[in-house]
Structures are given as C-alpha cells and as structure tokens.
Amino acid sequence: MAAHTSFFFFIFLLTHFLFYSSPTTFASFSPNHIPPTCDDHEKSALLQFKDSFIMDDCDPKFEGWKLDGSDCCWWDGIECDGITGHVISLDLSSSCLSGSINSSSSLFQLLHLRSLNLAHNDFNHSSIPSALGHLLPNLAHLNLSYSGFSGPIPSSISNLSKLSSLDLSRNHDLLLRNPDFKTLLRKLGNLQVLHLDGVDMSSTVPDDILANSSSLLSLSLVDCNLQGEFPTPIFQLPKLEVLFLDSNPNLTGHLPDFHFSTTLRKLDG
C-alpha cells in the first residue's frame, strides 16, 4: 500500500488515556506514619508565584491558598511527597493565570517538582523560561499546552532527561530549532508522550527515530510544518499506540506494508 501525496493519519487510542494525565506520587502511608507538612519556603514560593499573575479570581482553586497556618500540601493543585513533604506536583491548568514567567520566578524554588501543568492559561505571548530546563531537573511531566507561549523552545528543555511526557501543543507560535526535533528525541529517551501540535519545526522526521524513542506511546505532531519523506521506521516503534500527523502539507511518503504486528489501534491514511 503506498500513498504518494501528502497524507493524513488519524490513529486512535482506545485505552490508556487516563494514565497520561495522572502524575505519579510515591506517598507511602503506614499506620503510624504521619505525612510531613509543607515546607515553609516552598509555601511562600507558591504564594509568590500565584501573586506574580494578574488573575480575575475565576478559579476557586486559590481560595485555600493563604499564608495562614494551613499546610500547602493540602492546597488545591498541589501534591507533596509523602516522605519528604516537598512539593512534587503543581497543577494550575485552567487557573486564569495571566502574565509571564521569567527565570527569577519563585516557581524555580520548587526544586523537587516532578510534574508541572500550566495548560490553558494566558502567558501572553511570552517565552518559555529557560530556567525550566536548568532548575527543575526532576520534571517527569511538563504540560504547557494551550497557554499562549511563543518564541523559541529553550534549548535547556533537552536537559530534562527524566521527562516522560511533554505537551507544548497549541501555543501561539512556538518554534523548535535549537534543539531541533532530532536532538530533542535523542536527548529525551524516556519520553512516552510527546505532543507538539502547532509547534513550527520546519524539519523532517529524523530517520533514526528508532534510535532513542523506544518508549514512545503517543506522538502528536499535527500542524508542525514537517517536511520531506515520512520515515516508515516509526511504525516499528515497539510501544507506539497513538500517532497524529495531519495538517503537515509538505510531509510526503509511503505508507508501509502492514505486515508488522503493531501496537497501533487504528490508522486512516
């Protein structure tokens, strides 16, 4: 089976979706284990971070965020490590945040973060701060989709070697140049989920995508200005279940013969 023109793929995953969005915690509770309370320094960093945005109070999430005696580990959107008490997950998706984040933001005092979700906010065409890659080395989940960032994706992002999911979809006009797509894939060998819809890559899909992407479960590159011939080795990725590549008018190629035993659930080409 071969298609010589640009082609569309819509591949649907029927299972596993809940798994993608849930950050992992490693809380361990035993009958006489009292979970530690929130670190004062991290608590004030959280409040400072919140206060660095213009908010129209549309989100009740922040009602409990106060510099009183409350334990920030119980605040909405926060998760702490059950052993150390450090904040490990911050989910401020759809929280009406409006403004920008520079590299001196108190966000970067939350050094133990493993999961950061700021999706569906308005970062007002500002750029993704490069401190993300330098100061939050434990990030496994980073989600900045639909949040109004623009400009180049910082090179430091490829330092985040523990990343297992990265979603930068649907910002204003993000560019992936340095690192380019190939370097990103090579350096982030633990990625399971990579969603970059709408990011301008002006790139081919690297031929050696197999080299370091064997963990990929879900790859979404809709409207990424992908160029050139589509590398059929992508269909040999052992775990791939979801592949979205539509709206890349300059992507051409052949669909492979479907003799492989694929993990993909559905393909329309």
Ligand SMILES: *[C@@H]1O[C@H](CO)[C@@H](O)[C@H](O)[C@H]1NC(C)=O
């Ligand atoms: C990113 O966050 C948004 C909003 O919470 C969610 O809809 C989306 O599925 C997340 N992306 C990933 C890859 O989990």
Ligand SMILES: *[C@@H]1O[C@H](CO)[C@@H](O)[C@H](O)[C@H]1NC(C)=O
């Ligand atoms: C960074 O942003 C904060 C507000 O979040 C602002 O007070 C500070 O001046 C900014 N720093 C720089 C270097 O732009």
Ligand SMILES: *[C@@H]1O[C@H](CO)[C@@H](O)[C@H](O)[C@H]1NC(C)=O
């Ligand atoms: C958004 O950016 C514009 C231009 O840089 C600036 O004038 C405006 O104050 C920003 N708005 C917010 C909410 O930060």
Ligand SMILES: *[C@@H]1O[C@H](CO)[C@@H](O)[C@H](O)[C@H]1NC(C)=O
């Ligand atoms: C992270 O990435 C930057 C830019 O790519 C690089 O200069 C730096 O040495 C890397 N390592 C750390 C630990 O930040």
Ligand SMILES: *[C@@H]1O[C@H](CO)[C@@H](O)[C@H](O)[C@H]1NC(C)=O
């Ligand atoms: C694959 O990724 C790991 C880090 O996740 C890196 O150390 C290794 O050099 C990469 N391999 C290749 C062939 O790029």
Ligand SMILES: *[C@@H]1O[C@H](CO)[C@@H](O)[C@H](O)[C@H]1NC(C)=O
């Ligand atoms: C597609 O390729 C043609 C020829 O190389 C080029 O002129 C055009 O700008 C490309 N379109 C996009 C959207 O990159």
